[in-house]
Amino acid sequence: MHAVDEANQEALRRMLAADPVLIDVIPAAQAIGALKENVLLHAGPPIAWERMCGPLRGAIAGAIVFEGWAADLDEAFTSAAAGAIAFHPNHHFDAVGPMTGITTRSMPLLVVENRTFGNRAYCTINEGLGKVMRFGGNDAEVLTRLAWLRDGLAPVLAAALRAAGGIGLKSLIARGLSMGDEMHQRNVACTSLLLRELAPWLVRAGKDPDVVAQAMQFIAGNDQFFLNVAMAMGKAIMDPVRGIAGSSVVTAMSRNGTDFGIQVSGTGERWFTAPVEMPEGLYFPSFSEKDANPDMGDSTIVETIGLGGFAMAASPAVAGFVGAGSAATAAAVTKAMSEITVGENPEWTIPALDFAGVPTGIDIRLVLETGLAPTINTGIAHREPGIGQVGAGVVKAPMACFAQALSGLAQALGVA
Amino acid sequence: MHAVDEANQEALRRMLAADPVLIDVIPAAQAIGALKENVLLHAGPPIAWERMCGPLRGAIAGAIVFEGWAADLDEAFTSAAAGAIAFHPNHHFDAVGPMTGITTRSMPLLVVENRTFGNRAYCTINEGLGKVMRFGGNDAEVLTRLAWLRDGLAPVLAAALRAAGGIGLKSLIARGLSMGDEMHQRNVACTSLLLRELAPWLVRAGKDPDVVAQAMQFIAGNDQFFLNVAMAMGKAIMDPVRGIAGSSVVTAMSRNGTDFGIQVSGTGERWFTAPVEMPEGLYFPSFSEKDANPDMGDSTIVETIGLGGFAMAASPAVAGFVGAGSAATAAAVTKAMSEITVGENPEWTIPALDFAGVPTGIDIRLVLETGLAPTINTGIAHREPGIGQVGAGVVKAPMACFAQALSGLAQALGVA
Incomplete structure (x- = not known):
């Protein structure tokens, strides 16, 4: 397996060499040529309407109304069920999206350029908390906000980013x-x-x-605004790591609310999927486990680059929020993740661990050898369409994905 | 000593009940009636020109030129040495200032109101790093920046704070x-x-x-901008704690570069002073201990309310910056400070200590019993006028102040 180790070192080298810069906000149709009418991107691996969960269907119906492809939600549900809409994963088009991860042609996308490799990645703008499309929300309040993101926030944000010449993200993450x-x-x-x-x-x-004041107020009023920037950054960092022959490093982890899928460098664009698990966590008042949808979203791209659950030690406050316990538990999670990764990121360090770097480059072999599944910090959506977020918690990537991926890699190497 | 414990509980109660709000920026002459021409406030306990250190003299000369009381620095030094200027501590006028702590009539002051007790406290606006008046800088660059703070930043900041109805500081500190x-x-x-x-x-x-963009750029370009807000907040919190009969809680710690002074609740406005110590820390390139001035500034008011060195565990990054070591050392400092304080602040907690509250209310009896002097995180100024900051470090409050204060308190209680 010496060749695999060498390939993984190359994967790690590319990850650490990345120079992600937030450069622009542009309409999705401009970023992704395939986003014609009646084409919709979603989070996770590919999935047909029949197998989609409630919040994903709810968000899709909302997006159809938002784009004007149906007059109302009923017509939208009927139309989607009848096969009038083409569904594809964000990941197939250099993009990612949180939770349901809906991307349609008129939505504004954050653009992160990896200046080392010249590639770009995209993610929608974070809508804020509560009843929002990424958690399956789809009513007038949700669509009005999306329209304001498109017509109010996006143009001024785009102008500011262009004037600034982009915002470098590597050092910003280090500070964060x-x-x-x-x-x-x-x-x-x-x-x-x-x-x-x-x-x-x-x-x-x-x-x-x-409009400037409203834009600032919107950003200032949403502590999770940066999540979508971090996701586009994660995608921009990982895409150049794809297709290194023999590498067992995970290039994407993602879920659509039904399946959890991973992609591995040495097996290119192939998805290895398994049923997604339920998060364990804490619920907002009046909600409980029985309301929860299984895990979803492309946001696991941040764990793929050593953040999120992998960087839990940096964030004892989040350990409490997701029900993972105290500062000591948070440190233990990061230490466990260092057992399944190829290396550390010397530029992204954790003060509480005396400035150890975040665990970087998930090696599917180490996941299987140690039995330690990647730990993911996640939001929890209501299982019914139209309701929204009900909690936050921790979820594990299913081990079956990694076992399949190892078989796939062995095939690709001609050893199976 | 039962009465002392009760008095200290009342001191702690007042500290925790405080509701500090940053409400305005106004000219110093408007905030402090005593600030006439040729009157100057400085950091620390009272001191005459003859005993002042280099950077304090340098800053005073600069302020005299800034106010137009002398044509140039030479004339300003001569004038100050000849007794033409009246010097008073900031602390005597509800105010505080970092390092040299110069306050003169035209300088804009941040206004923090303690809404629980109705009192207000003041501090100048932080000038940024490098060659600045608080570190003894006094040339044209320093005075030009001060003029911009007065004419550019202050009016827009004042208008924003008034329009916002003030910014509550208690929860902001909790997040910080x-x-x-x-x-x-x-x-x-x-x-x-x-x-x-x-x-x-x-x-x-x-x-x-x-001007708005310049104001934002100035604030965004200065990571220490908030220090002066925190100081005015500290003063606003501690002033209502003064004069509780029998209380051995420290209400102010401050230094003028020559003397370190403390005030204690049960002894009112009396200063207990001792020679100030040299910080131990790290120096900027090309500077060393031989360039350093002994410690100075009113900024120790933040340690008085449980922040700064007392909250070191919250800030492993600063532990490295001031040369205090690793995350474990930072935690140990906060734990040591909890041995000399009356209680904890349940609203200001430290995630890395599993959300223990910051050690609050320094009891001079505990300082003397344990031999643990308050630990202060501090900047280091060059000993010559006109140069500026040369490093950062940690300094201890001199034990002699606490011994004198205990005698003073005993006298006040009629037991000595």
């Missing part, structure tokens, strides 16, 4: 880790640092002070 | 502690959180977008 963020369920530091860097540019680039 | 700030040598989180809250108000209140 020293400020208690793990960039999955806690993004308060990075959101604040990003707004702080962008604020003067927003003022200078914005034509209408009212 | 979970984001790696200890609010003395590290304020990156609180600076970012403050700018994030203020940004929409700055846009709406500002008349000229260029």
Whole structure:
């Protein structure tokens, strides 16, 4: 397996060499040519309407109305069930999306460029908490907010990013880790640092002070605003790691609410899937486990680059929020993840672990040898369409994905 | 000593009941009636020109030129030495100032109101790093920046704060502690959180977008911007704790570069002083211990309320910056400080200590019993006027102050 180790070192080298920069916000149809009418991208591996969970269907119906492909939600559900809409994973088009992860042609996308490798990756703008499309929300309140993101926030954010010449994310993440963020369920530091860097540019680039003030208020009012930036960054970092012959490093982990899927460098674009698990966590008042949908979203891309659950030690506050316990437990999670990774990131360090780097590059062999599944910090959606977030917790990547992937890699290497 | 314990519980109660809100920025002459021409406030206990250190003299000369009381620095030094200027401590006028702590009539002051007790406290605006008046800087660059703070930043900041109805500081500090700030040598989180809250108000209140953008850029470019807010907050919290008969709780710790002084609740406005010590720390490139001035500034007010060195465990990054070692050392410092304090602050907690509250209310009896002097995180100024900051480190409050204060308290109680 010496060749696999060498391939994995190359994978790690590419991950650490990445230089992700948030450069722009553009309409999805401009970023992704395939996003024609009646085409919709979703989180996770490929899935047909029949097997989709409640919140994913709910979000899809909302997006269909948002795009004007149906007059109302009933018509949208009927149309989707009848096969009028083509569904594809975000991951097939350089994109990612949180939870349901819906991307359609008129939605504005954050653009992160990996300047070392020249590739770009995309993610929608975070809608905030509560009843939102990523958690299956689809009513007028949800669609009105999406329209404001498109018509109000996106143009001024785009103008500011262009004027600033982009915002480098590598050092921003480094600061965020020293400020208690793990960039999955806690993004308060990075959101604040990003707004702080962008604020003067927003003022200078914005034509209408009212819109600028609203844009700032929206960002300032949403501690998870940065999550979607971190996700686009994760995708931009991992895409150049795809297709290294023999590498057993995970390039994507993702879920659609029904299946959990992973992709591995040495097996290219192939998905290895297994039924997704239920998160274990804490519920918002008046909700409980019986309301919960199984796990979903492309946001696990952040664990793939050593953040989220892998960086739990940086974020004892999030350990409490997701029900994972105390600072000591948080440190133990990060230490466990270092047993299934190829190396550490010397530029992304955790003060509480005396500045150890985050565990980087999940090796499917180590996952199977140790029996330690990747730990993911996640939001929990209601199982019915239209309701939204009901809690937050921790979920494990299913071991079956990794076993399949190892077989697939062995086939690819001609040893099976 | 039962009466002392009861008095200390009342001191702690008042500290925890405080509700500090940053409400305004106003000219010093408006805040403090005594600030006439040729009157100057400085950090620390009272001191005459003859005993002042180099950077304090340098800053005073700069302030005299800034106010137009002398044509140049030479004339300013001569004038100050000849007794033309009246010197008083900031602490005598509800105010505090970092390092040299110079306050003169035209300087804008941050206003923090303690809404529980109705009192207000003041502090100048932080100038940024490098060659600045608080570290003894006094040339044209320093004075030009001070003029911009007065004419550019202050009016727009004041308008934004008034429009926002003030910014509550209690919860902002709570968040900052979970984001790696200890609010003395590290304020990156609180600076970012403050700018994030203020940004929409700055846009709406500002008349000229260029000035608004400059204001944001100035705040965003200075990780220590929040320090002066934290100091005014500390003063606003501690002033209502003064004059509780029998209380052995420290209400102020402060240094003027020559003397370290403390005040204690049960002994009112009396200062107990001892020679100030040299910080132990790390120096910027090309500087060393031989360049260092002994410790100075009113910023120790933050340790008095449980932040700074007392909250070191929240800030492993600052432990490295001030040369205090690793995360484990940082935790040990906070634990040691809990041996000399009356209680904990349940609203200001430290995630890395499993959400223990910061050690609150320094009891001079416990300092003397344990031999543990309060630990202070501090900046280090060059000993010559006009140069500026040369490092950062840790310094101990001199034990002699506490011994004198205990005698003073015993006298006040009629037991000595």
